[in-house]
Amino acid sequence: MRKVLVNWEGVGQDNVGRLARYAEVVESWKLDKRSLEAALPEIDAALVLSWPGFMSREGLGGMTRLRLVQTFMVGVNHVPLNDLPASVVVCNNAGAFSVEVGEHAWGLLLAAAKKIVATHTLVRAGEKSFSAFREERDIKVLDGKTMGIIGFGGIGRTVAGYAKAFGMKVVALNRSRKKAAGVRLLYGRKGLELLLRISDAILISLPLTTSTDRLIGQNELGMMKKDAMLVNVARGDIVDRAALYSHLKANPSFRYATDVWWFKEGKETLETEQPFVGLPNFVGTPHTSGPTSLAGGAPQREAVDNVIRFLRGLKPRNVVDRSDYKS
């Protein structure tokens, strides 16, 4: 019987039970170090949240039966792709968080547009005069404006639906040619530049890969409208940190709202060299959009479904194209 390693204590026992119909389930946190090491050579598939320490390059060397790595997350930047032999298929959990992350993205956009965080912070600090805010011409209405979506996967499509309900025109940068009603699709570098120039609000919703690392730098920020709003729910490093900080300082009407932060030594961190959180035109939530929804419901189930697909001999979905991540 095949063996599936699950490396996340938060997995529901209902999902463990579903896997157990097709394989023996090894719950890593239940084993001591020795038993775990003994089990590794027999593992056929691994289902992981963060990357397990025992699956270092050395540990992987002994996992000769491993054929599938399935992540609970969408991003696979924590997976050591270079250490995994070509015989291992890596699948992410794309699409599983579309609603959770899409809703969060829309909350960030409205928080920026309506200055919800900035004004709440001032009231909390003791501002008592309404007129201090009523001079404020800087509250933005979305209706009638243009929403630009960079990366038109599950999250991008979800947000496009919200944007249409809010009376916005929608343009989206896409790789595939799959159409969507009421959305103008753009392609390639020229498409990106057009999107940056015409959009009032911009969403970043594509994976961090070799070609999207620092996709938005000084040059691209300069193409955007002076009072554009940029929302990031993908990965921090898609935006050049130093260029963004300078841009926010120089353009008080420009706004950046993010749920994702920059990597430091391979790990996302809330510590930033530049003091972003002190800027009134910066809104940052601590990557709460996806992970918190893993606890229950669809995202967890969908990752398990894909492992079951593999165990049944079917083609798994969401196979990662490793060439996107070549360094």
Next chain:
Amino acid sequence: MRKVLVNWEGVGQDNVGRLARYAEVVESWKLDKRSLEAALPEIDAALVLSWPGFMSREGLGGMTRLRLVQTFMVGVNHVPLNDLPASVVVCNNAGAFSVEVGEHAWGLLLAAAKKIVATHTLVRAGEKSFSAFREERDIKVLDGKTMGIIGFGGIGRTVAGYAKAFGMKVVALNRSRKKAAGVRLLYGRKGLELLLRISDAILISLPLTTSTDRLIGQNELGMMKKDAMLVNVARGDIVDRAALYSHLKANPSFRYATDVWWFKEGKETLETEQPFVGLPNFVGTPHTSGPTSLAGGAPQREAVDNVIRFLRGLKPRNVVDRSDYKS
């Protein structure tokens, strides 16, 4: 020729020009006290933002030609209805801010659901650990939940549209029998109680009148789900302040997000007896949803349109039913 008093310096000259085709326009801030007093007896209609000091009970006594008061705002709680003779028709600006206030309401709801303000505040205060937030099971997904709308006018209908786009079921408390697709309409006290019990998110979007003053008190808060989210974009005093504070303290999962604040000596104030802004389950913006959008665009134009309707001998819209405000 008839005379229209405009008592707001922020009015656009395009709108003054439109009024001038039908009447002589008296711009109060351009006159000295004596000239203004001399003009009052000849004023047929007054277009006001806040209530003018010179239109005190005494000042009104001399305004014998006055037949129309038109407010730029939707709420008329600043208008001294008891001092105005029955011959004066009072019109508010209902509907003019539906999009602005509706968008703001949705921003407040998402800020509460996703804890955008609360988590941003913690990050800003120096929290550096993602895991401090990932234990957080308290990020709410709107998709599939029930939205309850108390007051189904322009703002309520706008928000119902957003709720449907977010995959929510919508129920609304209404006075009229005008239907709306995909919305379950409820009526009267029983309808209110049902709405309070079944809704995950609740919007207050009805005027503050004698019968809605403290409509939501201890009793009504107790009927709501323990982790419901209550959003107020109408008037602070529709919610009993002391009862709300106790409820927020006793139920950390319950959330209140508001753009409107309680009255003190007849004026809305950011000073509250209870320290709401220090609570993690309270989000408050300083009434930025409507007033800020007056500067340009539709809301201002619609108030002027209604005065023109009156000047042309047509029936003005949005006539206030004074019996709603009897004290």
